[in-house]
Amino acid sequence: MTHKNSPEKVHALVWEDGCLRMLDQRLLPAEEVWLECTDVESVVEGIRGMAVRGAPAIGIAAAYGVALAALEVSHDPDWRDQIAAHVERLAQSRPTAVNLFWALERMRQSLAGCNSLGIARSVLTAEAVAIHQEDAEANQVMGRLARDLMLENASGPFAILTHCNTGALATGGYGTALGAIRSVWDAGFLSRVYADETRPWLQGARLTAWELLREGLPVVLNCDGAAAQILRGGEVKWVIVGADRITANGDVANKIGTYGLAILARHHGVGVMVVAPSSTVDMSLPTGASIPIEQRDGCEVKSIQGKTIAPAGVEAFNPVFDVTPAGLIDVIVTERGVVRRPDMSGMARLFNDQASGSVPGQASQ
Numbered sequence: 001m002t003h004k005n006s007p008e009k010v011h012a013l014v015w016e017d018g019c020l021r022m023l024d025q026r027l028l029p030a031e032e033v034w035l036e037c038t039d040v041e042s043v044v045e046g047i048r049g050m051a052v053r054g055a056p057a058i059g060i061a062a063a064y065g066v067a068l069a070a071l072e073v074s075h076d077p078d079w080r081d082q083i084a085a086h087v088e089r090l091a092q093s094r095p096t097a098v099n100l101f102w103a104l105e106r107m108r109q110s111l112a113g114c115n116s117l118g119i120a121r122s123v124l125t126a127e128a129v130a131i132h133q134e135d136a137e138a139n140q141v142m143g144r145l146a147r148d149l150m151l152e153n154a155s156g157p158f159a160i161l162t163h164c165n166t167g168a169l170a171t172g173g174y175g176t177a178l179g180a181i182r183s184v185w186d187a188g189f190l191s192r193v194y195a196d197e198t199r200p201w202l203q204g205a206r207l208t209a210w211e212l213l214r215e216g217l218p219v220v221l222n223c224d225g226a227a228a229q230i231l232r233g234g235e236v237k238w239v240i241v242g243a244d245r246i247t248a249n250g251d252v253a254n255k256i257g258t259y260g261l262a263i264l265a266r267h268h269g270v271g272v273m274v275v276a277p278s279s280t281v282d283m284s285l286p287t288g289a290s291i292p293i294e295q296r297d298g299c300e301v302k303s304i305q306g307k308t309i310a311p312a313g314v315e316a317f318n319p320v321f322d323v324t325p326a327g328l329i330d331v332i333v334t335e336r337g338v339v340r341r342p343d344m345s346g347m348a349r350l351f352n353d354q355a356s357g358s359v360p361g362q363a364s365q
């Protein structure tokens with residue numbers, strides 16, 4: 001077991017000599033265990049089983065999966081088809097985060113330019129590393145943009161509430177919503193950050209609290225049901241979340257519970273900010289109604305880390321994302337810029353190059 005996480009820097013994924021090391025987030029915060037992925041199937045299982053999760057991190061892992069595919073296939077005449085079949089397997093791992101399909105399309109385009117397996121092996125590895133690095137850099141840019149926007153009207157430190165985990169564990173590093181929170185903290189304007197526990201998978205309790213506590217940020221863990229009372233108190237100025245897919249009109253798919261949080265925030269006059277890189281934008285879908293929402297096994301609702309908390313026979317409803325309409329979002333921050341009061345024209349201004357539908361969004365049937 002190799003520890004790659006230092007107190008100041010957390011990684012979800014580490015690529016080393018043809019091996020993708022994946023921090024198994026299912027075991028956090030109790031244990032830091034690294035899975036050694038040397039074939040595509042282990043990456044597919046890691047994404048599907050949520051050893052790695054978080055929209056950008058899923059895309060990055062899938063990109064490395066394609067690089068592993070090139071290393072895995074043999075020098076047969078149909079090597080290109082074999083890689084394409086592995087890409088298809090990766091595309092089936094989880095349906096909602098468009099970052100997965102965006103990354104796979106970028107790897108497909110890199111593969112198309114390779115005329116030998118030897119070249120494909122080095123080109124695809126370099127492309128996956130680039131996707132990883134670009135995401136980490138985008139998060140730094142978004143952190144600055146979000147911080148500057150929040151400080152526009154700030155007379156002093158303020159509190160933020162966040163949902164799920166959008167930190168280094170969900171991205172190429174630093175985080176999206178958590179990147180914005182880290183940037184406000186570094187500027188001396190963060191009084192407290194409330195982290196929703198985020199039932200049923202507990203990304204907030206197990207991951208966000210872990211990330212922020214190890215860096216000394218003033219994180220307070222709360223039950224999802226306490227968010228209304230917290231927002232009513234007036235201390236929180238912003239609800240900041242990530243995204244798994246943003247459509248052409250600014251609708252946002254994100255962790256289940258985000259929609260309700262946005263309604264609460266609007267009711268209490270609290271700003272709603274979505275922070276997400278352009279790899280999360282899917283201009284091929286006109287509204288959030290077309291976003292495929294992942295339904296996971298009801299056992300995730302009826303148990304916690306293997307301990308049953310509900311009668312075995314009860315039916316469970318477990319959609320793990322919901323869609324927040326653009327009208328409930330005050331601002332979307334991307335590395336390309338900021339969209340205030342998001343709508344079709346605001347999104348097109350920044351993402352017109354994708355408006356042609358070139359983004360491979362797997363729309364629901």
Ligand SMILES: CSC[C@H]1O[C@H](OP(=O)(O)O)[C@H](O)[C@@H]1O
Pocket residue numbers: 053054055056163164165166167170171176177203241242243244254255256320
């Ligand atoms: C940086 S965006 C992370 C995004 O992904 C999470 O979902 P999951 O943990 O199921 O992959 C959640 O929607 C976060 O907002």
